[in-house]
Amino acid sequence: MNSSGVPEPEIYRLTVNGEVHDVQDAWLGESLLYVLRERLGLPGSKGACEQGECGSCTVLLDGAAVCACLVMAASATDADIVTVEGLAPDAALTDVQAAFLDEGAVQCGFCTPGLIVAVHHLLEHNPEPTALETREALSGNICRCTGYGRIFAAVDAVVASRAEQIPR
């Protein structure tokens, strides 16, 4: 974080995963990603590029999947923020996380939290995406290990298992 300029201490409130947090000792201009990780003890969202190119910090902001590194934290005081930690209660795995493990979609793991949030967001709005729609939806999440094959297999597995659970 750039600490140049005239720093002014910030105190504001953020609602993350349903809990209200007071943010103290933050400096103006801190990104939501930095505040989540360094001020609120929520390191699930990863910081890689810090310029919105890699998607590792994807969170839900009022239901929209966005890069937390590009959200000025102090501007999000009224927003409903959901991080990868908030997708399932009590550190349980979501069906998407379980499918990533089952299908071998995790290698180094750095992109995984962002992908998990992006896949949840995709399937919430489009429960049976085409292969192209899945690729488009995940085009902002960069994975340099898997080649994406196992990730798409995990998405397909979740789509299939959710479809089975819905009575037709």
Added chain:
Amino acid sequence: MASCPVPVLTPSTVDQVLAHLAERPDALLLSGGTDVMVEINMAHRKAPAEIVALRRVQELQVWRHNPSADGIGGTVTIGSGVPYAEMEHGRLAELLPALAEAARTVGSPQIRAAGTLGGNLGTCSPAGDGLPVLYALDAIVHLRSIGGGRDVPVEDFMVGVKKNVLEPGELITGVTMPVRRGWQGYSKVGVRNAMVIATASACLAMDRDLGAVGVALGAVGTTILRCRDAESWLAGELDLTADALEISDALAREFGQRAAADARPIDDHRSTAAYRSHAVAVLSSRLLRRAA
């Protein structure tokens, strides 16, 4: 000077924004944050002393179709805070197909959920994906300050690389574009398909009622460039009011070359001037073929 304990202001109405700006004319307006936060994260910009964040201002996040008296055509006014994601599909995409194509090429889904036309105009990069569309359609930019408002044609709004005529205390509230009869589209070249800033871009919009065409190029000059010579040449070669256009390969090629003649590209970290000139010729020519 009044001291302000909370330097990030989060007003919820345009009037509140304007009142804040009147007191703090140098405050930074923050829209989707996809440009500003990169500069702050990368320490390319000092965090400004005061920021007015626009994300709560719902008035700026709406668009409307203003049909003409006969129910067709008319104009569309898009609030400066409408995210690109809303322009990609649905009614807005039907009314402004070129804008929809441009919106789909912006960054990634995450960027399109946050980024806005107001932010594109505020940043005013020659590579901004929304801007060639605004130029090709002769869009009007709506500005407001506590003293009143003014409407500025987009060609007069952008005056250089990341430079516009926005005065301290002014807010971009929206943009109005005509709903035109006739084909329109947007094309861009970058190093990959997703998540890329334009190396060169072009927008072409037919106006079948006037028998005219608008062509604008991005990332090949200090501002977006309109190709007036190529436009008037094409209108002389073809009847642009016709139902179907007969576009030969030779005509498309010459049109592309004439459009590229207006480009003023440079060599930089993203590409070379020579490649950019070639690219806008190809893009313009392909857009014309698609208009057939």
